[in-house]
Structure formats: structure tokens, C-alpha cells
Amino acid sequence: MTQIGLNRSTAVGVKSPRRRTRRKEIPYSQRVQGRNFLWVYAFLAPFLVLYIGFTLWPLLATVIYSFFDWNGSTPLTDFVGLENYITIARDQSFWLSFWNTLVFAALNTAIKLPLSLFIAILLTRRWMWFKRIFRTVFFAPLVIPVAMAGLIFTFLMNPAFGAINDAVEQFGLVERPINFLGADLALLSLTLVSVWQIFGQYMIYWMAALQNVPEELYEAASIDGATEWQKLVHVTIPIIRPVAIIILFLSFVNALKVFGLVVAMTGGGPGQTTYVVSYFIYSQAFQSLPFRYGYASAAAVLFGITVLIAVSMQGIFVRRASGEGGSGS
């Protein structure tokens, strides 16, 4: 699915062949024979070695570790079956981090995607001025390391001397300074900072998706007297829907991995209000003594599986609703 979506758009001005013909496009003669076999596998090797080592194996190993009581340095001998899972099912701070992560990811996606789509639509319109400047502006926060962005916002949000409180007070919007990183607002503040940071990336994804919408369609719709809202609902959204679903999943899955921002801004606090799963794993594996690798791995797997089930169920519904049977490759 990704291929169709993000990629068609990336092929510069070249009209991609339709999905169904793509496979046939590789001519029969390109079936690899003889000496070319060596070449093909030599070309695959660098990527595959790295990918297996640092993406596939870690996924598998996490599952394996989760069945052991293991501190990371002794040999992997202490098989405990499902014990880690049983313990974790009773671990309140795990479930709290689980919940916080879901709230973060859902909120993040719900705020980020519509806004970035809106901006992307504006910034791909032919009549729009200063597109290049605005594009750079929205893209800019991506160049700040996450941890640094977190520290900057910690300062800006400080109730005593932070710029944000100073500004809203000057405008007379609030009586008392807002404690953005207090227990009530910390998770929301984290979400907003993360939206600010990653916004540009999703704006670009949307721009890529919007490439599939010919400007002529908008013009035709204008001539028919369609309002901007009608153009969005009847022209834009139907065309970009398949890609939109991919962007939605990418956004959600990536938001689940939030880590650096939490470390830099709140350290999981105050209390455990911003405790997220990756932070839970990190503190179990690297900060508790003795290190609890097996336990932390079980947390990662349990979380992953639960989310996977939720997302794929959602995916089935979405697919059914949109009548889009696209099976990817």
C-alpha cells in the first residue's frame, strides 16, 4: 500500500502505470538467470544485512527475550515462560504508560493530520503566494533535535519566566500563569510540542498525496460554483483517500514511539502523568537495578501486539468503508 501511495507521488511528473500493470512491467527476460544472480544478491546484500540486523532481528529478539528473566549480561538461560507477561499485566505503571502513549498518539494524530492537510492544500494551490517561504517555515522545526526542542519548550513554558506565559499575560488572556508542564496539562503540552516539531513532515506527505489531484479538477469545480469545502469533500478527499490511510497509520505508529521529548521535557512526570511505553522500557532496561531486559521486552511485545490488533481492526473497517481493496504489492 505504501508503495502506491507515497511513491507514485514521488515519481517526478512521470505518470505511474496503474497498480495492476506494474507487476507485468518487469519483462519476462528480466527473470534473473546465470551470472545476474550474483549481481542481484550482491545488490540486495548491504540493505538486507543491515535491515535484518537492526530491524528484523530486534523485533524477533524482543519476543524471545520476553520469555526470559534476564538482566542483559548473563547468558540467556532463565526461561520463565509467561511470567513476565503475568507480572506486567499487574503492573500499574505499565498500564498507565500504555494509556498515556495511546492518548498521546491519538491526540497527536487527530491534531496534526487535519491541520497539516489544510496547510498542504493551501501551499499546493497554484494561485497561492509565497509558497516556498511558508513551506520552509513549517518544515523548519524538523531540523531541531527532539531533545533540544524539548528543552527549549521547557523554558518557554515555564510559569515563572517563560515566554508563552509572558505573552498571554500581556494580552490579558489569563490572570495567573499557566503551568503547562503541571500534572493536568503536561501530556497535552507534550502532544502540542510534538505536533509543532513533526508537522512539516506530514505537510510534505500530504503535498505528495495532493499531487494526484489535478489542478484542472479544482478549476472545473470552481466553474461549477463549488465552494472550497465542497471541493475538499468531493474532489480532494476521494482522490487522496488511499494515501491518506497510509499517512494515518504512519502517523499513529510513529507517534507511539515518542521518547526523546518525554526524556527532555518531563522525565515521565509530574508523578507519572507523561510516563509512556518507550520510557517505561528504557527505565526498566537501563535505569533499574538489576536491569530487567526480559521484563522490558515483554512490555514492548504486549504493547505492540495490542496496538497491532487495534490498528488492523481499524484498518479492516476503514478499508471496508472506503471500498478500497488495494492489497499493496
Next chain:
Amino acid sequence: MTTMLAGWLRPGRYFRRNVMIVTALSVVSFVWVYPFLWSIFSAFKSQREMFGAGAALLPEDWVFSNFPRAWEEANFSGYFANTVLYAVAATVIVLIATAMCGYVLARYRFPGRNLIYVTILATLFVPIASVILPQFNLIKALGLLNTREGVILALSGGGGLYVLLFTSFFSTIPEEIFDSAKIDGADFGQQFRLALPLAKPIIGTVVIFQFMSTWNEFNVPLIFTLSSPELRNLAVGMYAFQGEHATDWTGFAAGTVISIVPVLLVFFLFQGYFVRGLQGAVKG
């Protein structure tokens, strides 16, 4: 450019709409870049002024000592060198590896092709919050823990999405281009060299995304260099610096400026390809 000029000179039907939108977007943009401006100007403030300034941006007295302090005493020069090394090495490795893999997947049929393709696609959507532990152990088993090579390797292990980008790009290249080369006796590697320059937009995209993400990477350098502070990159170094010198916010601001300038540079250099790659038919 000419269309923009024409738009300026002739207030057409989009004139009023443009004025409204541009005004609104300008306000939003100011808020959006405020944290940047704040960091940049804070780097020229004194400690005292920084805490008293509130939302004000411009320093009353320009102070230039924050930069040398951050650069030398806080060892940002060392962090900077590490970060450049990590980012450049990982970007080059990932670019070459994903381009080659994507090329082969697009042009050839061989046993295992679909398996590779589907696996890459599937792992993009695996919602595991962290796979840092096994990565850590693999690097440890290779004896590369607390080495620069270890960090670079761990940073070069992704890029599934880039492979898919390359695959779909290369599969749009008409086979005829290769036919004539084949008649001239071009072998496998030469055909690849023929195709690669055509993929400039994708290359630009991969370079920008990968360079940015490795430049900003936090998890891997944090955990892989826990016992060797001299191997930290800027992101981790800044974080540690803030922990050790909690009050030196102007030094921190100077460090921030130092660390974002190179990324901005890369963005501006490659932006042409990048925007073309992602915008394609939509003309600016």
C-alpha cells in the same frame, strides 16, 4: 516566478483571498518560528537578561561569549564532529544500500523478491515502541559498544520506506532506456549507473530525511554511548549539558544554534531536488 509577478501586478480573482490567507499564515508562521528566533537571540543574551526577558526577543546588550563557552568548555566542538560523522556516514550507507536494493526489486524477478518486498512493507507498520535492547545487544556482541562504528551501524539499519520509494521510482523508468545500453554491452553495474542519476529527486529526499533524522537522533547515541561521553552527538550532548549546567541557558541556546545551522544548510542545498521529488507535477 513570472506567474507570481503577474499575480502581483494584476489583482485577479484570487487577490483578496491571497491577502487574507497570507496575512493569517504570516501570524501563524511567526508563532511557528518563534522558538527558533528565541533560541537564536537568547544565544546573544546575558544570563540575567535571559531570565528576565519574558517573550521579548531582541537582547538589550549583545553578548558574544556564549558561543566560545559552549564550543570549548561544554565540548560542543567534539559533539559537533561526532554528529557530522554519524550523520554523513549513516546517510551515505543508507542511500547506497536502499538505492541498490530498490533498483533490483524494481527491475528483476528472482526468488524471494515478493518476500522481501512484503516484509519491508509490513515492518513499517509494526508498532513496537522500542527495539533498542536487541540492537544494543547486537552491537555489544559485535564488540562495538561505545565505539563510533557501533553508533553508525545502528543508525544505518532502517530505511525500509526509502527502498519502497526507490523501487517505485525505478519501476517507472521505461525499459527501452536499458535496451540500447544492453546492445552496447552494458553489464549489470553499468545499467545501474545509467539509472541512478535519473533518481535524483528520490536521492534528494532520502538524503534530507536520513540526514535530518540521524543528525537529530537521540535514542541510539544516548544508549550506545552511556559510558563514553566523548562519543555523544549534539542531541545527547546538549541534553547532558543541560543536566550538568542546569542554569547555563545561554550556553545551551548557543549550542542549539550551532547544531541547527548545518541541517538548515543541507536542507537549502538539497531543497530543489527535495521539493521537486515530493511535489512533482505541482509547479511552484
